[in-house]
Amino acid sequence: MTAVPAVRLTDLRKSFGPLEVLKGVSLEAHEGDVVSILGSSGSGKSTMLRCINMLATPDGGEVAIRGEVIGLTPTRHGMRPADRLQVDRMRSQIGMVFQSFNLWSHMTVLENVIEAPIHVQKRPRAEAVAEAEAILAKVGIADKRNHYPAHLSGGQQQRAAIARALAQRPKVMLFDEPTSALDPELVGEVLRVMRSLAEEGRTMLVVTHEMGFARDVSNKVVFLHKGVVEAQGAPGEVFTNSTSERFRQFLAG
Amino acid sequence: MDFAFLYDTLLTLLPGVPLTLKLAFSAVALGAVLALGLAMMRLSGLRALDWPARVYVFLFRSTPLLVQIFLIYYGLGQFREVRTSWLWPFLREPYWCAVLALTLNTAAYASEIFRGGLLAVPHGQVEAARAAGMSRGLLFRRIVLPVAIRQALPAYGSELILMIKATALASIITLMEVTGLAAKLIAETYRAIEVFIVAGSIYLVLNFVVTRLVLAAERRLTPHLRPAPVAILNDGGAA
Numbered sequence: 301m302t303a304v305p306a307v308r309l310t311d312l313r314k315s316f317g318p319l320e321v322l323k324g325v326s327l328e329a330h331e332g333d334v335v336s337i338l339g340s341s342g343s344g345k346s347t348m349l350r351c352i353n354m355l356a357t358p359d360g361g362e363v364a365i366r367g368e369v370i371g372l373t374p375t376r377h378g379m380r381p382a383d384r385l386q387v388d389r390m391r392s393q394i395g396m397v398f399q400s401f402n403l404w405s406h407m408t409v410l411e412n413v414i415e416a417p418i419h420v421q422k423r424p425r426a427e428a429v430a431e432a433e434a435i436l437a438k439v440g441i442a443d444k445r446n447h448y449p450a451h452l453s454g455g456q457q458q459r460a461a462i463a464r465a466l467a468q469r470p471k472v473m474l475f476d477e478p479t480s481a482l483d484p485e486l487v488g489e490v491l492r493v494m495r496s497l498a499e500e501g502r503t504m505l506v507v508t509h510e511m512g513f514a515r516d517v518s519n520k521v522v523f524l525h526k527g528v529v530e531a532q533g534a535p536g537e538v539f540t541n542s543t544s545e546r547f548r549q550f551l552a553g
Numbered sequence: 554m555d556f557a558f559l560y561d562t563l564l565t566l567l568p569g570v571p572l573t574l575k576l577a578f579s580a581v582a583l584g585a586v587l588a589l590g591l592a593m594m595r596l597s598g599l600r601a602l603d604w605p606a607r608v609y610v611f612l613f614r615s616t617p618l619l620v621q622i623f624l625i626y627y628g629l630g631q632f633r634e635v636r637t638s639w640l641w642p643f644l645r646e647p648y649w650c651a652v653l654a655l656t657l658n659t660a661a662y663a664s665e666i667f668r669g670g671l672l673a674v675p676h677g678q679v680e681a682a683r684a685a686g687m688s689r690g691l692l693f694r695r696i697v698l699p700v701a702i703r704q705a706l707p708a709y710g711s712e713l714i715l716m717i718k719a720t721a722l723a724s725i726i727t728l729m730e731v732t733g734l735a736a737k738l739i740a741e742t743y744r745a746i747e748v749f750i751v752a753g754s755i756y757l758v759l760n761f762v763v764t765r766l767v768l769a770a771e772r773r774l775t776p777h778l779r780p781a782p783v784a785i786l787n788d789g790g791a792a
Contacts, residue, residue, distance in 0.1 A: 388686045403681070404678055406699050
């Protein structure tokens with residue numbers, strides 16, 4: 301554990317108005333870790349994930365990506381990133397997959413995937429296209445590359461969104477309930493892709509309700525309850541021996 | 554029907570078409586730039602920008618275009634400051650007064666159309682762009698504007714048609730575009746019905762072309778809103 305963690309959250313705090321969503325959350329994810337973040341709705345798990353790439357700005361605490369602390373400046377209402385360029389640079393190294401896919405509707409699947417590599421990372425177009433084709437083949441939708449998102453099923457859209465995140469060559473991948481908006485029969489295809497990414501040794505933080513994924517694929521489970529980490533550890537440990545009454549209740553449904 | 558006279562009338566009015574189009578396109582082009590600025594002022598969230606834009610839109614949408622043309626053409630010249638300024642060579646020309654009035658007018662309407670388009674950009678798509686590391690400028694250029702333009706296109710097409718028709722008002726300040734020529738011909742011949750039928754038909758044809766162009770642009774820009782073409786659906790495994 302001497303290596304610099306890929307993601308380190310220290311005493312993270314965040315409120316929306318009078319509602320305190322995160323009450324001092326600390327977390328470390330190391331290179332190759334697959335962290336499942338569990339919790340009932342309103343527990344702050346999505347907010348915590350969104351603080352990692354500053355889609356939500358924490359009011360207090362610290363976010364560090366591979367040892368680099370993201371600078372925050374106080375404002376009247378809370379905090380804002382001190383250096384927008386630092387945030388943009390950091391974001392381009394973090395791939396994010398959303399619950400509702402959020403593919404760019406006016407672009408084809410291929411255009412979605414090559415957008416950030418070409419326009420943010422300034423890589424040569426030919427290289428970006430070749431890499432995108434390979435990624436699309438990997439997630440199993442190479443034949444859909446010229447389709448628009450609206451013409452795909454939910455599962456295909458989410459795999460396209462995963463491809464788009466992968467094309468950034470991310471150091472860390474964030475998944476915000478990636479299967480929650482899918483029809484039950486489409487969940488499997490997305491989870492299979494995520495499992496293969498985990499097996500490649502990618503660093504992933506996954507907010508999920510998929511207990512199977514948390515148990516079998518991740519090497520670390522974090523249970524959030526009312527803005528604090530209520531239980532965490534290796535899935536085998538946490539699922540069988542957790543002393544947290546709340547977590548037991550959560551598992552019992 | 555005196556077809557020979559109708560034909561002669563057509564030949565008399567057609568030379569007015571270039572001026573009609575010039576007025577319309579200058580105003581639309583300049584107005585679009587102004588409208589985008591106004592829409593962004595409205596959406597800036599800053600009172601100091603939002604309110605001037607609100608007042609502008611209110612004034613220009615709530616008064617007749619004809620009154621605005623009169624105010625600019627007859628009104629501005631009353632002020633010595635205007636007459637001695639560098640703008641006077643333009644503002645004393647009826648052509649530039651008409652372009653100015655049409656521009657200011659269309660900008661008010663178009664800014665609301667653009668604002669609607671910008672507001673309709675799904676928040677999730679903006680968030681995905683931010684998460685990918687796009688700067689504000691890049692995000693606006695690559696995601697927000699393209700999506701907003703597609704949303705605004707149908708309403709903006711109507712505005713283009715309205716502008717073609719609005720140029721007819723320029724005839725009132727001596728400009729010899731289609732309607733100006735028609736009015737002159739009627740004064741000479743007293744044959745109002747035939748002349749206005751021909752004039753109206755010319756606008757009909759112009760707007761038919763505009764409609765088709767907007768439709769073509771819409772088809773080109775929004776393949777994602779149509780059902781997937783069968784040819785693409787069947788290319789499975791072609792990778």
